[in-house]
Amino acid sequence: MAAPALIYYVEDDEHIRDLTSYALRHAGFEVRAFPDGSGFIEACREKAPAAALLDIMLPGESGLSLVQQLRANAATENIPVMMLTAKGTEFDKVCGLDAGADDYLAKPFGMMELVSRVNALLRRAARPAQGASGSPAEELGWLSCGAISLSPEARTATAAGVELPLTRKEFDLLRILLEHKGRVLTREQLLERVWGVSFVGETRTVDMHVKTLRKKLAAAAPGAEEAIGTVRGVGYRMREIAL
Known part of the structure; x- marks a missing residue:
């Protein structure tokens, strides 16, 4: 037991x-x-x-x-x-x-x-965060966008081969962005999918986690932080860039 x-x-x-x-x-x-x-x-x-x-x-x-x-x-x-x-x-x-x-x-x-x-x-x-389809992220295998890769099953992420020391929320945030690379996700969508809560007003929770995630990407591979693009007034988008 x-x-x-x-x-x-x-x-x-x-x-x-x-x-x-x-x-x-x-x-x-x-x-x-x-x-x-x-x-x-x-x-x-x-x-x-x-x-x-x-x-x-x-x-x-x-x-x-x-x-x-x-x-x-x-x-x-x-x-x-x-x-x-x-x-x-x-x-x-x-x-x-x-x-x-x-x-x-x-x-x-x-x-x-x-x-x-x-x-x-x-x-x-x-449990791992779920994508828009509702399928567990483990079923998706390795996720990648340029030099950034993530294994949902092993719960590890790398930038240019360097492992990223991510918190649980930073990991889930990066996973959601990778699962929807090329698509803009609003702050409200990220708040609900990563934190499991509905929009509660003017909160900078998502922005602050994106900021720390970018810092860790930059520390592992300078320039990798640019892969998380800001769509002003809307949200964020994962995009492939050359390092």
């Missing part, structure tokens, strides 16, 4: 923390709860959880600060994160996604909804 998925949960309200932890354990998860960010980051480095649930409003460091720290460290950058927003406003959602969160859930939330969303978060983290 497989071990239960480990969930880290940061919430300063003791009543909410205990109730939510109980619901998650009752649903079959292993839960480790924290009243604030103290010790949470170190715990993630010692043993990465299957997912982390972070309240935005916390004493000391905010949940937004915590997720930024996770994304800035190679040992923790791929941990799936759900932000728990106090108000569920568009601003909170945008801030959470832009900080690097994978999903968000507005308070107050029902425990059944929370468990369902956590399960969905874990499923998205465990």
Whole structure:
């Protein structure tokens, strides 16, 4: 029998923390709860959880600060994160996604909804992104565009033969662009296909990931970053270029 998925949960309200932890354990998860960010980051480095649930409003460091720290460290950058927003406003959602969160859930939330969303978060983290046809990317074999190549099955990508140290989201973003090379994909399409969420307003999540992806392409093979073209006011397109 497989071990239960480990969930880290940061919430300063003791009543909410205990109730939510109980619901998650009752649903079959292993839960480790924290009243604030103290010790949470170190715990993630010692043993990465299957997912982390972070309240935005916390004493000391905010949940937004915590997720930024996770994304800035190679040992923790791929941990799936759900932000728990106090108000569920568009601003909170945008801030959470832009900080690097994978999903968000507005308070107050029902425990059944929370468990369902956590399960969905874990499923998205465990499977490859899908293209427009809905076919798993593994069936497509190697994807390439000029000097850039990607293996969905091995989850490796290279530029001019140099392996790219990509985060999970950067990898999925590059895969979607390669699957649709030559076609313009809007920011809304990329947000939905890579992050699994609908458009939530003015967010620079996609732009920021494209920026970091371009930097890694340039570091591996100068000029390779130009393969991701910007279509002003619309989105991005993968194009073949000569290096």
